[in-house]
Amino acid sequence: MAFDTSGIRLKPCVDLFSTEASRQDASLEKIREIPLDQLVPFKDHPFKVIDDESMMDTVQSIREHGILLPLIARPMPDGKYEIVSGHRRSHAGKLAGLETVPVIVRELDDDAAVILMVDSNLQRENILPSERAFAFKMKLEAMKHQGQRADLTSGQVGQKLKWSVAMVANQSGDSIKQVQRYIRLTELLPELLDLVDERKFAFNSAVEVSYLNPEEQGWLAETIDSEQSTPSLSQAQRLKHFSQDGKLTEDMVLAIMSEQKKPETERVVLQSRQISQYFSPSATPKEMETSILSMLDTAKEWRSYFPEDSTLDDVNRRMRKVLEGMKRTKSRAPER
Numbered sequence: 001m002a003f004d005t006s007g008i009r010l011k012p013c014v015d016l017f018s019t020e021a022s023r024q025d026a027s028l029e030k031i032r033e034i035p036l037d038q039l040v041p042f043k044d045h046p047f048k049v050i051d052d053e054s055m056m057d058t059v060q061s062i063r064e065h066g067i068l069l070p071l072i073a074r075p076m077p078d079g080k081y082e083i084v085s086g087h088r089r090s091h092a093g094k095l096a097g098l099e100t101v102p103v104i105v106r107e108l109d110d111d112a113a114v115i116l117m118v119d120s121n122l123q124r125e126n127i128l129p130s131e132r133a134f135a136f137k138m139k140l141e142a143m144k145h146q147g148q149r150a151d152l153t154s155g156q157v158g159q160k161l162k163w164s165v166a167m168v169a170n171q172s173g174d175s176i177k178q179v180q181r182y183i184r185l186t187e188l189l190p191e192l193l194d195l196v197d198e199r200k201f202a203f204n205s206a207v208e209v210s211y212l213n214p215e216e217q218g219w220l221a222e223t224i225d226s227e228q229s230t231p232s233l234s235q236a237q238r239l240k241h242f243s244q245d246g247k248l249t250e251d252m253v254l255a256i257m258s259e260q261k262k263p264e265t266e267r268v269v270l271q272s273r274q275i276s277q278y279f280s281p282s283a284t285p286k287e288m289e290t291s292i293l294s295m296l297d298t299a300k301e302w303r304s305y306f307p308e309d310s311t312l313d314d315v316n317r318r319m320r321k322v323l324e325g326m327k328r329t330k331s332r333a334p335e336r
Contacts, residue, residue, distance in 0.1 A: 031070050031103065038080050040080055040083065048128065055095075067093055073086075085116060118136075130185065133193075165180065181204075200230060201224075205231050212248070238256055
């Protein structure tokens with residue numbers, strides 16, 4: 001009797017003799033050495049690559065030890081690779097004289113690439129406000145494209161508070177309100193946003209000014225340049241109020257900015273993401289506050305701890321030393 005074998009397909013010989021381990025190994029991502037001239041920056045990525053002291057330290061480390069953490073890039077249609085994570089390492093490698101760098105090549109669509117690019121860069125210790133602002137916005141836009149509902153700037157609670165904003169806030173260690181404030185900064189003119197990065201324009205004041213339209217912001221930018229002064233929070237709130245009422249004029253901007261500013265109290269703010277590492281996961285904000293105040297009470301015994309002429313930078317440096325002391329005792333703290 002004849003059998004019909006037309007529907008039977010045999011595996012290639014190499015598949016017949018391959019092991020499960022070898023097949024799993026073939027599916028793993030591999031680190032490849034890729035020439036630097038084949039790598040291109042991620043399109044519109046918000047993180048600045050600056051030749052500062054930190055960059056020079058990275059260059060020296062690469063010269064001595066090489067690049068220890070591979071870059072992540074995705075293949076492009078023209079045969080090159082778009083960097084998703086590792087822009088600073090790529091630049092430092094070029095300055096160090098490398099011709100190739102270790103890269104993990106990963107297939108990613110546009111939205112997945114944006115989310116990975118943002119998440120990998122937000123882990124850095126020093127991030128400018130503008131970088132964080134555009135990173136949050138790009139990530140939420142990508143999540144929106146993926147079908148996850150995102151409300152970029154609304155502060156309303158209940159159903160209008162989209163879970164994607166809450167998720168980004170949770171992942172970044174910022175509050176929902178703070179994420180929304182950062183995103184507001186993306187509405188500023190570049191020259192005003194630069195002042196925020198340079199710490200010449202207070203964050204909260206800048207958020208209020210972001211509600212002005214581009215023409216009104218242009219008037220303010222010119223006034224800041226001529227007056228050599230940025231608006232206080234109360235001035236910024238008045239500018240926003242008149243703008244929303246449709247009554248703000250160029251002369252009014254100058255009048256408000258020419259007023260004598262009331263002295264505003266400086267505050268030392270410690271973000272939760274900065275201090276959570278010093279406490280057990282179960283510690284509440286109140287417990288953290290109590291512990292910090294207790295440590296500061298102890299610190300009062302040091303006569304020169306906070307001299308009368310201490311600046312905010314001095315206070316912050318001292319605070320970090322206090323927190324380091326708390327970190328050393330963290331392991332002895334009982335879990336609740």
